[in-house]
Amino acid sequence: MSTADLASQPAAYRPAAARAWLRLLRSELGLTFLRWRNIALLAVLAVIPVLIGIALRLAAPSGGGQGPAFLDQVAGNGVFLAFLALTIMLTLVLPLAVAVVAGDSVAGEAGHGTLRYLLTVPAGRTRLLGIKYGALLAFCIVSSLIVAGVSLAVGAAAFPVGPVTLLSGTTVSLAVGLLRLLLVTLYVAAAMAALAAIGLAISTFTEHAIAAVAAILVLVIGSEVADSVPQFAVVHPYLPTHWWLSFDGLLRMPIAWGSVGHGLLSFAVYAVIFCAVAWARFTTVDVTS
Amino acid sequence: MSPVPPHSAQPDEVSFGRAGRPSVTSRSPNTAPERPAPERPAPERPAPERPAPEPGPVEADAASAPAIATRGLTKRFRSGQLAVDNLSLAVPPGSVYGFLGPNGSGKTTTIRMLLGLVQPSSGSHQLLGVPMPDGTNAVLPRVGSLVEGPAFYSFLSGRANLARCDAADRTADPRNAAARIGEALDRVGLTAAAGKHYRAYSLGMKQRLAIAAGLLRQRDLMILDEPTNGLDPQGTREVRGLIREIAAEGTTVFVSSHLLAEVEQICSHVGVMRAGQLVFEGTLEQLRDGGVARVTVLTADSDVASSILAGCGLADIQASDGSVSAQLGAQAPEDINARLVQAGVRVAGLATTRPSLEDLFVELTGEGFDVNG
Numbered sequence: 001m002s003t004a005d006l007a008s009q010p011a012a013y014r015p016a017a018a019r020a021w022l023r024l025l026r027s028e029l030g031l032t033f034l035r036w037r038n039i040a041l042l043a044v045l046a047v048i049p050v051l052i053g054i055a056l057r058l059a060a061p062s063g064g065g066q067g068p069a070f071l072d073q074v075a076g077n078g079v080f081l082a083f084l085a086l087t088i089m090l091t092l093v094l095p096l097a098v099a100v101v102a103g104d105s106v107a108g109e110a111g112h113g114t115l116r117y118l119l120t121v122p123a124g125r126t127r128l129l130g131i132k133y134g135a136l137l138a139f140c141i142v143s144s145l146i147v148a149g150v151s152l153a154v155g156a157a158a159f160p161v162g163p164v165t166l167l168s169g170t171t172v173s174l175a176v177g178l179l180r181l182l183l184v185t186l187y188v189a190a191a192m193a194a195l196a197a198i199g200l201a202i203s204t205f206t207e208h209a210i211a212a213v214a215a216i217l218v219l220v221i222g223s224e225v226a227d228s229v230p231q232f233a234v235v236h237p238y239l240p241t242h243w244w245l246s247f248d249g250l251l252r253m254p255i256a257w258g259s260v261g262h263g264l265l266s267f268a269v270y271a272v273i274f275c276a277v278a279w280a281r282f283t284t285v286d287v288t289s
Numbered sequence: 290m291s292p293v294p295p296h297s298a299q300p301d302e303v304s305f306g307r308a309g310r311p312s313v314t315s316r317s318p319n320t321a322p323e324r325p326a327p328e329r330p331a332p333e334r335p336a337p338e339r340p341a342p343e344p345g346p347v348e349a350d351a352a353s354a355p356a357i358a359t360r361g362l363t364k365r366f367r368s369g370q371l372a373v374d375n376l377s378l379a380v381p382p383g384s385v386y387g388f389l390g391p392n393g394s395g396k397t398t399t400i401r402m403l404l405g406l407v408q409p410s411s412g413s414h415q416l417l418g419v420p421m422p423d424g425t426n427a428v429l430p431r432v433g434s435l436v437e438g439p440a441f442y443s444f445l446s447g448r449a450n451l452a453r454c455d456a457a458d459r460t461a462d463p464r465n466a467a468a469r470i471g472e473a474l475d476r477v478g479l480t481a482a483a484g485k486h487y488r489a490y491s492l493g494m495k496q497r498l499a500i501a502a503g504l505l506r507q508r509d510l511m512i513l514d515e516p517t518n519g520l521d522p523q524g525t526r527e528v529r530g531l532i533r534e535i536a537a538e539g540t541t542v543f544v545s546s547h548l549l550a551e552v553e554q555i556c557s558h559v560g561v562m563r564a565g566q567l568v569f570e571g572t573l574e575q576l577r578d579g580g581v582a583r584v585t586v587l588t589a590d591s592d593v594a595s596s597i598l599a600g601c602g603l604a605d606i607q608a609s610d611g612s613v614s615a616q617l618g619a620q621a622p623e624d625i626n627a628r629l630v631q632a633g634v635r636v637a638g639l640a641t642t643r644p645s646l647e648d649l650f651v652e653l654t655g656e657g658f659d660v661n662g
Binding site: 017019021023024026027031036117118120121122127128284286287288 | 366401404405407430432434436438441443444453454457458459460463
């Protein structure tokens with residue numbers, strides 16, 4: 001915290017605050033990505049695009065504009081399998097993975113009792129929460145990249161790949177198309193990061209990780225249902241899931257920032273609000289587990 | 290503070306060479322297993338007299354200030370339960386302080402408040418002279434702790450778990466982390482099992498790992514919540530040895546327990562909790578002195594003996610077939626014996642007894658089974 005605090009340490013070693021943060025962050029990342037449960041989650045995220053690719057290869061889409069966006073383009077250009085996979089998995093599978101990891105982040109530590117040992121080290125409550133969210137951000141980015149990366153590879157293997165025809169009708173080179181895919185992937189990661197903030201906040205209210213995970217999923221599904229009911233149109237823009245699929249602006253030439261900007265703003269607002277809630281709760285709560 | 294020989298576990302008894310009356314030597318059976326008999330002469334270490342707090346590893350301010358000081362510390366949980374009620378503790382630096390109390394008397398809640406895990410409803414406290422909770426980040430690196438049993442990641446090895454604890458400590462030097470972790474594992478005898486997953490550890494090994502986490506750095510204060518809970522006699526004994534070792538280095542040790550045998554063997558000071566309140570605080574000797582000594586006479590002439598004892602001015606005379614006992618008060622037992630013999634009482638035996646610590650403990654904390662809230 002303050003330098004005065006550190007000055008009163010008997011320890012000769014006074015690490016830079018940033019280095020101490022990085023050390024705990026590395027430990028947290030190791031805990032997140034070396035844990036079998038999380039590896040299994042990421043494996044599921046990797047397998048589903050493969051299944052989608054195989055299914056599309058075996059039963060060539062009939063066309064006719066039915067089914068999710070990008071479905072018709074896949075047969076012509078494997079790159080679109082990545083957009084298709086991201087779209088399909090954003091509905092449930094990606095949020096599920098994020099919900100499990102985010103819900104477990106604080107509640108799991110509390111439930112196992114490891115939280116009290118971290119806090120008496122002392123890890124610092126604000127610092128620990130910041131590290132937890134940092135690791136969640138990393139998980140959101142990695143999981144989005146896995147979906148995009150695996151589906152791109154499968155798409156390239158199963159379908160022809162070439163210059164990408166954007167939604168605006170313009171055809172761009174494969175390199176530009178892949179850059180657009182990266183932007184879309186980061187947009188999806190941002191959507192998941194907002195969800196992770198909500199999950200982190202919920203996670204500070206319980207010591208039962210499963211309850212936190214369930215609460216996050218109820219929220220996601222509830223929001224998606226509300227988003228599909230026309231009578232609730234007034235609240236649609238404020239729903240946490242409303243802007244998740246609004247990345248089509250990134251697939252136009254030039255990029256249409258309208259809805260993309262709205263989406264990013266929505267994610268940022270949700271992230272800030274719920275990180276604040278998590279902080280207010282976590283820095284004052286009695287740790288009795 | 291007066292050094293107390295922590296091994297004088299027995300109440301000072303003058304033995305008859307005959308079976309004493311049950312009321313004199315009674316020990317409730319439920320504590321019997323926790324009292325490993327062959328323990329007494331700790332072989333590895335001579336009676337560790339508590340050294341006066343010496344300047345050295347302890348800082349100047351810490352040497353003068355109590356290691357733990359609380360003033361009016363109170364915790365009322367949202368459920369309305371009053372877990373700790375107006376607690377004022379003073380733990381002298383360099384002491385081994387036994388924090389005694391039955392289960393549910395508020396020991397763990399107190400420890401959680403001391404360590405900043407739980408916010409007091411009212412009152413204040415200091416650790417090593419630093420006001421809490423403002424000084425949490427400054428003072429807790431100097432405090433090792435074990436709170437309510439071990440808790441680690443089951444899918445990590447013992448060594449990896451300690452590395453995790455060390456990584457969380459922003460004042461720990463990562464350059465010698467591996468060495469410190471190895472040393473801590475060595476001190477608790479876990480080196481051989483350091484690579485095993487935590488989930489494969491026995492309860493004793495888990496407990497030791499928690500102590501090792503507290504030993505990752507040189508500490509000025511160790512707060513140990515029931516460190517021998519769930520351990521077998523060997524494990525209990527090892528932990529006791531470890532606590533003595535830590536204390537011998539000048540570290541103040543605050544150890545909570547409901548096991549009297551444990552406390553009377555290692556502690557110089559005791560605080561006794563009952564239903565959230567501190568009912569005694571002082572040295573172990575002061576606790577013993579608080580007990581009322583009794584004199585017991587074994588004789589066939591119990592009627593005469595009781596009247597003689599009454600004549601000596603002794604209170605609370607209890608006569609039964611073959612023996613008479615009374616509160617000793619300030620009388621010398623040899624004088625009483627002389628008067629009994631003068632009066633022609635055939636004295637088969639005479640003994641003075643103080644209540645055991647357990648008797649005192651039960652007297653202070655109630656008979657149990659009346660858990661409040």
